[in-house]
Amino acid sequence: MSTPLQQEIPGTSSLPHRYGRVTPSIMAELQSLLGQDQVFTDPDKLQAYSHDETSIEDYGHQPEVVVFPRSTQQVADLVLLANRYRIPLTPRGAGSGLSGGAIPLFGGIVVSLEKMQRVRDIDYENMTITVEAGMVTNDINNVVRDHGLFYAGYPMSLETCTIGGNIAENAGGGKAVKYGVTSRYVLGLELVTPSGEVVRLGGKLAKDVTGYDLVHLIVGSEGTLGIVTAATLRLIGLPKATCDLLVLYATPQAAISSVPTILTNGLVPTAIEFMDRSSVEASCRYLNESLPYETCGAMLLIEMDGSDQAQVEHDAEAVGELCLQQGALEVYVADNRTTRERVWSVRRNIAEAFKVYSPVQSLEDIVVPPARIPDILPTLAELEREFGITIPCYGHAGDGNLHATLVNPPDMDMERWHAVEHEALEILYAAVTQLGGKISGEHGIGLKRKRYMAEFMDPVELKLIKAIKQAWDPLCIMNPGKLFDPE
């Protein structure tokens, strides 16, 4: 593949010679390690595993082989073999990533964890569950719901993504304002290190300062420090009552401006999600749904939950009143299964809707201190004006995390678009940094943002990160080329 952007990724053309190729004899070894039916090289399969949810044209790369190990032992054997021949390994969950993390930039072996999805242990007394890394995140809740328990760390892609991918990206979700992101729920990990050793980190512990906190070094490491094969997760009691408010505002600025007020009011919402009008419109069109967006410039979706129905309704009402005081046009209430699913599915499907209606785009993931998000909107408006592009915007406003989506206007050719995209991102990221923010809140750096991370991160921090990588993975075979270019 040779699209302009790939050639721009420094080093991709010169580096592969450092790595061994998957020769027929290595294939034979792989097959005897894993069995015939867990090793694939047919072009259809390779193509399907050459990309994640980022654009295949911009970022796709074919692996040489895709394998589906079924046990930790098989993963360890595989990593040892890769060490012997210096073959790059790319761990992969469901491939729902939005930063190119699961793309095998240097070919080699894609290690898909999707066949490892057993529940190893549910411990009701300690309120933990131990699952294999390939388990689809939503399935965890399906397993524990009947016991009145709940895994709160899930992202919006819950029906798709795997817990291994969530851990590698430290995914955040629609409930993070109250419940926090994945890292809060990871208590222990089983990891195959880049040199092929199996190690168990952490445990069913409420606290643990025995040595460095390696569990949380792995959380968010994007598969560059080893392959997670299993995880012990914290469960919490399932909230018994939930109430959502869909709040309409005249302008995005008005909506975003009321977020800090809501956050500091003393009641803790589970979620405060922001959707500007074009996001709601696209998603409604996509779902054949109808929400009253015609009259508004943006909406907030605010969720309250708790153990008592009357209390939750009371809290929701208080928040609703607050929004009205803040100039909201209207507050809608969704307090039962039917209506709640309606409003959340509009929120969940925005990304998919934009993929259909504006296939050429850059889905951003900027994060700033929650009280500063009103300050980022002027920059977005300015970029729209300056470059003649549209930037629909939605996201986890309560976390200061916005998915501004730069959309290629229909009349702009690809070359020009790539230039505009790059220039606009430079300005956006500079503004975000200025506000004390970061370029990614939950989707990760992967391939997509590594050039910008190098630019906007404190050089000392970057140096430390590279030192850690060097110490863990001296051969640089574990998901190489992610976060930063190999030296």
Added chain:
Amino acid sequence: MDPDTGTMVREGVDSIVNPLDLYAIEAALRLKEDHGGSITVLSMGPPAAERALREALSMGCDRAFLLSDKAFAGSDTWATSRVLSTAIRHCGAFDLIITGERATDGDTGQVGPGIAAWLGIPVLSHVSQLQLRDTSCLMATRLTEEGYQRLEVRLPCVLTVVKEIAVPRLPTLRGKQQARKVTIPCLTASNLGLDPETIGLAGSPTRVVKIFHPRVAREAERIEAREEAQIRQAIDRVLEVLDNQGFLTPKRDACDDRPYESATQQIQAEHALSSVDDHARLRPQGKKEIWTLAEYRGGRMDTTSFELLARARPLADQAGMLVTAVALSAAITDSDARMLIARGADCVIALESPCLADFECGTWSSALVTLARDQLPEIILAPATTSGRALMPHLAIMLGTGLTADCTDLALDPETGDLLQTRPAIGGNIMATIRTPRHRPQMATIRPHSTRPLQPDTARQGCLIRKMLDPQPADTRVKILGLDCESHDFENLEAARIVVAGGRGLRKADGFRHVRALADALGAAVGASREAVDRGWIGYPHQVGLSGKTISPDLYLCAGISGAIQHLAGIRTAKTIIAINSDPHAPIHEVANLAIIGDLFEILPRLTKAVLQVRQSDHLVAGTENATRGDI
């Protein structure tokens, strides 16, 4: 469900408005916005149903009544519509009653037409559009199998509305606050002057005798289809599965009288269609009758008419009953009557009148009431079509008997001889077997295309009785204005009984040609994976899966789709899945009932040809010698 009584346990579950009733509320709210008036909501249920009523109030309804009494518990649709219609009268004057299409748990759609029968006012079912013409008349559009039927109806009347009517609004915070202040009166049986013996479980004509879970574990069968012989075998096996499930019913053209004419000539000579006298002779004293409804659709006798005969015939043979097909239309030809006889009827009663040319619930119901009171059939079967599902509940109330909706299986109880009617409920998650022990006739609507018509047997004998009815409709309150066929999106993926889908394995846009051809042959809708949609091979409305449509067809046949988890999310409730994929490890093969491992470009065109052959010839599937018949 209560395993002992087979009735719904409504206590302790999250009490929400039946999602389809929200459309009825929205329709009412829009009328009110445009024309003024006030809206009253009624719900019959446990005290917790008050929460659902408050939701309706917060959307903008004016008054609410809760009908709650231990004596109401266990009501079937007969008893429910009795209680509701009594309460409606109790609540004062009204102009219009709107109900949802059906409840998503019981799933019958019988209560709306039932209420109309109790109140003696017209009913229009499956209304997709409505407009008030003046204070005494409204124009409505009904969504039927043939297209949009336009009607005019005088108020008061009952409407059951479908989703197309309008997207329900969300309640506002202010609305919620106001709704909280409203007192909701609770009406009991004694408030309504109802004898507890005539309502609830005690007063219900139908009884649930058994509840069971449909077999969920898919039985997987894998067929390698790489070499010529294997491919042939695979195609045969697919045809057989299609046939077993009634998907190969002959095309309409094959069902008409033309190819049949010459063969019939003989019977005509041997046994001329007889008169009423013959009917009496053929129906010896005490011989019970099963009636099946015969309907015309688009000017042709509908295949469901023959499907019902195929259901009735074995029951009649088993219990020594007669099968009488009752056909309603403006005029019924001899050859249609002959076809009914050839396909299993002993007798055909042709009810003819210009006013029966199109379906109108009240007119059809009154025609059948007179006949049924006169002839006292033991069983009446009708198709669960938009007309059958409105007509039968109306008729059941008029005849004072029970009705079971949308049956997929019928049998006779060996002890009592009662009809055992089995139907899915709660979205197909459970099956219930229902009986009508003390009332006659026993009535059921049958899911269309769940049976294959019998082979026409030209040697069968039967009689035809023609009854000319009054050309003036019994009910002049409803006027049929016309039918629009073009505007209906018959490619409706969610409603399709069969979906044929393709994915990235089709290689290019042109690959969908093969998928479309098979879909056409089967009368199916076309689906696609996201890979295919993303590549622009087919439009987004065809996408099946997590971010596309969730569908529950009876048959999902897909080719070149790997079965990614997001795709499977859209077909979880498909009854039968047939997958064609060259990769033996493709996950789709793990969920398929029939997994064909082979090249879609080899298999699809040949399968299409074979299907066309069978459907056109109307002969039993040929070439099944290699496979054993098994239930999938």
